[in-house]
Amino acid sequence: MTSSLPDQHETLRRWRLILGRYAEAPMSSCTSFSGQDWQLDQTLDFLYGREYEGRGLVRGGGGALDPSQIQAVDWLNRSRKLFPRDVYERMQTQAVERYQMTELLSDPALLEALEPTPALTKALISMRGRLSGQMRDAVRQIIRRTVDEITRRLRQDFVNALSGRRNRQRRSSLKDSRNFDARATILANLRHFDVGSKRLLIERPLFNARVKRHLPWDVILCVDQSGSMLDSVIYSAVLAGIMASLPAVRVKLVLFDTSVVDLTHLAHDPVEVLLTVQLGGGTDIGRALRYCETLVDQPQRTVLVLISDFEEGAPPLHLLAAVKRLAESRVTLLGLAALDDAATPIYDRLMAQRLADRGMQIAALTPPHFAEWLAEVMQ
Structure with a gap:
């Protein structure tokens, strides 16, 4: 059965928008396309035409757009109107992270116009060292807005779970x-x-x-900041900030890769924590836990939460020995496995089992469920 003429037009339209200026026929020659199609074509080409340029192809030629090229500010405003919110947020993140759109990264006003999301925050954190001082201020504002939104969603769960x-x-x-x-x-x-x-x-x-709980608990958040853990670092910083505001909890925040950084003095301010994060490098979990041992004052009222993918880069002997010592001293040990953007657990299951065998409880939980889990072990 052959496709109907309307179906053929829709198929042609979709392929034309996918191929952009490098399609055989330019948009201007396709009389069946609407004015909104023209805007979609311009908007998609402004961003994804950079993919062709990255492969050595130049703009121009038979598929050229109209003479009036859009600017970054027009692209932002138009994208926000033309696409669903989740699509627009994905496009803006790709503009910064994948294509490092210089127009956005050199104008604070344009950067501040972006929609604050965890994905955008991740991209900006990873490249903040390459930005000017003025742009770093704009990045700080985006990170703050993202943190405020995550805090707003999670705070009540933690207050309800941990306050009593x-x-x-x-x-x-x-x-x-x-x-x-x-x-x-x-x-x-x-x-x-x-x-x-x-x-x-x-x-x-x-x-x-x-x-109300009156006897305080010490919660040590030991957070892996190696390159694959940025999602977990963002949420860990927010959780530390929330718990630091609760009277029944004393929070200690430790970040690590092959080095160990104690950010307890910043635990109340997630934005400053995220601006301090140094992503990359290897992973030495054993070294981090040996440092956390020195922070334990009251073992029976201490919860040590290891947030990691459990991919130990160093020989595991020191890590396993530290877990065993902490468990024997009656510190409550929780291992929170890393989750990806789709909340799918990504972690070394063999190492997780070895940690569990030595006294660490292991789980892969979203932040609201983690709040309930933490409350249960602190009963």
């Missing part, structure tokens, strides 16, 4: 589903049971209150 446990003897007016007391609610509403429909009508749901 459920108090079943006291009721709360806060209608939080995590505090819902199903058993007490059923008992209190049994008189409303409808025999005919066999349904229990809930007149008044009951919720448990929270009690």
Whole structure:
């Protein structure tokens, strides 16, 4: 069966937008394309035409766009209008990370106009050493906006989980589903049971209150900052900032690759932590844990969280020995495996098992679930 004429036009349109100026027929010769198609073609070519240039092809020729080339500011504004938000955010990240668009990296106003996302923040952190002082200020603002948004999403989970446990003897007016007391609610509403429909009508749901924890816990975040761990570093910095604001938790923040950096004095400020990160190099987890041993004051009220892909670059003997010593001293050891952008765990499972055999609990969790896990071990 042959395709209908409208289907053929749509297929031709899609291929023309994919191939850009290097298609056989320029957009101007395709009379069936709309004005929005023209704008899409310009916008895509402004960014992805750089791919051809990187392969030695020059702009120009039979597929040229109209004489009025768009500028970076026009590209930003137009992309934001033409594409769904997730597509636009991916394009702006590729503009900075893959193509290192000089127009954006030399104008603070354009950089500040970008949509702050974790992906963009990762790209800017990795190249901030090549930026001027004025541009570094703009990068700082983007990182701050990203951190503020992540903090806004995660903070309540950590406050609820770490500020107190459920108090079943006291009721709360806060209608939080995590505090819902199903058993007490059923008992209190049994008189409303409808025999005919066999349904229990809930007149008044009951919720448990929270009690404050007064005995503080020490939480040592030991974070792998090798090149593959930037996603985890960003979230770890935010989590350290949140926990540093809680009265029942004393946070110590340690970053490592083959070197170890104690950033406890910056734990309250995730932005400064991220501006301090030095990505790259190898990984010496054993050295980092040996340093963390020196930070332990009250073993039975200390949680040491190793955030890593567990890809040990040094001989594992020192790492395994440190884990065994810490476990025997009754420090609570949590190993939080690295997650990629799609929240898929990426870590050395063999090493994770060896760590678990010596007393470290291992899990791959998103930050909200990590908050619940941390709260459970601190009960």
